[in-house]
Amino acid sequence: MLKLQSVMTYYGRIMALRGISLHVDPGEIVAIVGPNGAGKTTALNTISGVLAPKSGRIVFDGKDVAGKPTDSLVDMGLVQVPEGRQLFAGMSVYENLMLGAYRRSSADKKTRLRDDLDRIYQIFPILKERQKQSAGTLSGGEQQMLAIGRALMARPRMLLLDEPSMGLAPLVVKEIFKVIADLRKERKTTVLVVEQNVKAALTVAKRAYVLETGRVVMEGASSELSKNPEIQRAYLGKGYKHMVE
């Protein structure tokens, strides 16, 4: 469904992605993990058209989309849930959700918008309770739910999730990741998720890529990666004692 081939992205003269290649098959949940500054967010922003790659190919649904503007990618069904949520803080929960459907045609909205809204209220009942409240007054977990809900209003076929667990309590993280897993099961939504919470990411994702300083340094099935001693030491906090000895 999505394929990156030696994608390079620069911030000015600084190379942030040093040619990364990865792929996500339809209906798959794939994670990108790695330390701060590895280029995880840069990778997502390059895919979603926020940043333009310097070179390399990005193929979505068989079409080369490298450098395409975000609005046309949203039209194609590729929607990003950004780092820090980027909600419209002064606007109500309802208005935020409605703006998620911004690119959908008016004919489509007339017939299915109400259903989609109900569906999101079903997934996140708290959003229905708070629909008239300003998005800025929500708790961190509710804001993340709203960010996901807003993206779902675009009827995405593929979601790009950037650090959905950031700043959230473990229980809320669990809930959010359950929703992601359910989306894949029920709607066949393909997901590419960037996470620093490696443990949570490897639980929900089938495969993962490990990014370090703008390169993919490791990839494989989550089950195998979570057994890998290096991953355990660097990201899962295991084997620390062994190192000291």
Next chain:
Amino acid sequence: MEQFNQLLVTGISNGCIYAIVAIGFSIIYAGTQVINFAQGEFVMIGAMVAAALLAKVSLLVAFPVAILAGCLVGAILGLCVLVPLKRAAVVSLVIMTVGASILIRGLAQLFWGEEGKNVPYFTGVSVNEDHTFHIAGAIVGAQQIWVVGITILLVIATHCFFKYTLTGRAMRACALNPTGARLVGINVHKMIILSFVMAAGLGSIAGVTVAAGIYARCTMGAALGLKGFCAAVLGGLGSYGGGIVAGILLGVVEALIVLVIPSMSDYRDAVAFVILLLVLLLKPEGILSRKKAVA
């Protein structure tokens, strides 16, 4: 008392014009953080185009054409600001709008000349005589009722646009969080152009309305633009409601000041700036905004 009422009427109708101009400032500021000092020239364009056309056609034709002309100038200015928007500091863009305002005024003077052009009252008895009404001892001109009525309409229309239409919501979204707006697929650049077009449209409506009964001149924009700017800052930049209230208050205070200090009548125009300076010193976020001035 009668004098008070009379001055109040003048104040309110002047204040309404400031309020409309202030909305224009806020719309552009909210979307770009740029204070558009060419806002007053939108007012002038509206007035001058209407004045030029009114020599040949009726107000019903001249008014819409004047608004369209204003919108066109707004779109061009918006495009000019948009090109360097990412790279340039906001201050440079503000200076750019100052330059644009001088350019627009200069071009208008080249094209229309220095002389004032007569714009008849919307519904006057003749070109130079308006219908008048006596309300609470004050003489109210029909044009003043037009001014207030049009302002009320514009305020309601603007409010509904931002609150209930998808495009209006999208414009607010761009002001609140450009990154988020982009990610839901809103074309932020289009919205910025649209904000210039709207501000220019509002300005030119104010221009046609204010010029009726008096003369339209190429130099009329500067003073009105600055008064509107004062209102926008007093109300808290980016706050539409604040700008409207502050605009009307400003008009009223300006008119009533002669009751308190009769010798001020020659310096009426200074009142706005004295108030502005005081407010900026004491409460820089604007008198009517609760938070720090954010969009």
